[in-house]
Amino acid sequence: MDTAELYRRFAVREVRGHSPAYEDLALEIAADARLLALIDGLPPIKRQPNLLLASVRFLGGPHADFGRFREWVVRHWAELRETVLARRTQTNEAGRCATLLPVLAGLTGPLALVEAGASAGLCLYPDRYRYRYDDRPVLGPEDSPVVLACRTNGRVPVPTRVPEVVWRAGLDLNPLDVREEETSRWLECLVWPGQHERLARLRGAVRIVREDPPHLVKGDLNETLRDLVASAPREATVVVFHSAVLPYLEEGERDRFVAAVRGLPVRWISNEGSPRLPSVLAGLGRDLPEDRLAFLPALDGRPVAMAGPHGEWLDWLDT
Structure with a gap:
């Protein structure tokens, strides 16, 4: 599936009912051409929604408002990209x-x-x-x-x-x-x-x-x-x-x-x-x-x- 569908599925099938903040962010990302272009520049295995969103939080970025989130991601993309490439999801649940x-x-x-x-x-x-x-x-x-x-x-x-x-x-x-x-x-x-x-x-x-x-x-x-x-x-x-x-x-x-x-x-x-x-x-x-x-x-x-x-x-x- 393409990146937009990956984020839509994450919103609907994984975080819906569990994290309203992530559901909103994932749906907005799926509809945003600029962010999708940035994410598509990553290796396929690194485009995972949870990896990207966790990396934003790890670097101190926002997750409660899409406008602020989008602005932060675009401004800090080089640092965010480096973190995404260096980290793995490894959700130890x-x-x-x-x-x-x-x-x-x-x-x-x-x-x-x-x-x-x-x-x-x-x-x-x-x-x-x-x-x-x-x-x-x-x-x-x-x-x-x-x-x-x-x-x-x-x-x-x-x-x-x-x-x-x-x-x-x-x-x-x-x-x-x-x-x-x-x-x-x-x-x-x-x-x-x-x-x-x-x-x-x-x-x-x-x-x-x-x-x-x-x-x-x-x-x-x-x-x-x-x-x-x-x-x-x-x-x-x-x-x-x-x-x-x-x-x-x-x-x-x-x-x-x-x-x-x-x-x-x-x-x-x-x-x-x-x-x-x-x-x-x-x-x-x-x-x-x-x-x-x-x-x-x-x-x-x-x-x-x-x-x-x-x-x-x-x-x-x-x-």
């Missing part, structure tokens, strides 16, 4: 653990977790968060600073306790260390304006990770995964999982990654936007929502649910 937990809890433990595209590793701690599914009792460690709320539909196998995780590691082309203040500030800029609860849980997850930093390996998914899996403890069930990472791989790289995971002695949990894994989408058996972005949590290549991209809702599939 701990809320996704709420949609992963029912799948993880159904596996034979203890678990050794390997996250592909781990960013700062916040999703490597599903056992350290608390969870509220609808009006069910909250589960998870009572002293956790993070409570993840998730609306459910269907026969979701909500566990009564979090799984035992005995080992955790992640890999990323650009792993982030949240002990660095600038890194934490960048992650906060990736949270959409007005999402106060999401910002609070990010800060809570950062606290947990700062106290017990994960083992993060810098490397290409297709070059590093096998060695990282081999280093996991043999007495544990090794789980390779990933969320919203496949859009950053070319189609051939995605195919290599899927083939590599399938060839390893692991359980594989994917949580990606529907077009990224055609084989998973083919097993859905129902239409996708047209008015909102849906992820497809899947176990070993078989879809088990549709989910909100930030873990805010989970619709279990009939199996």
Whole structure:
């Protein structure tokens, strides 16, 4: 799709109902020839709405008024362009653990977790968060600073306790260390304006990770995964999982990654936007929502649910 359509879809399917400021900005950008020309001068992977908008906020630019926003972007384009090129979206959304937990809890433990595209590793701690599914009792460690709320539909196998995780590691082309203040500030800029609860849980997850930093390996998914899996403890069930990472791989790289995971002695949990894994989408058996972005949590290549991209809702599939 062209850049205007990219920003319109972001406004309508992603931020609508979640961030009025970003919905307005994205729709205005989609109709502004000057801004579209500037954005089209970026490499395609760098034209992402969230990357551009987060970069503006990171540099201290406005986000509440399109006139001021447009003037600022045009005036500061050289600096903004440099930031966009240097940064990656890497939205490390701990809320996704709420949609992963029912799948993880159904596996034979203890678990050794390997996250592909781990960013700062916040999703490597599903056992350290608390969870509220609808009006069910909250589960998870009572002293956790993070409570993840998730609306459910269907026969979701909500566990009564979090799984035992005995080992955790992640890999990323650009792993982030949240002990660095600038890194934490960048992650906060990736949270959409007005999402106060999401910002609070990010800060809570950062606290947990700062106290017990994960083992993060810098490397290409297709070059590093096998060695990282081999280093996991043999007495544990090794789980390779990933969320919203496949859009950053070319189609051939995605195919290599899927083939590599399938060839390893692991359980594989994917949580990606529907077009990224055609084989998973083919097993859905129902239409996708047209008015909102849906992820497809899947176990070993078989879809088990549709989910909100930030873990805010989970619709279990009939199996």
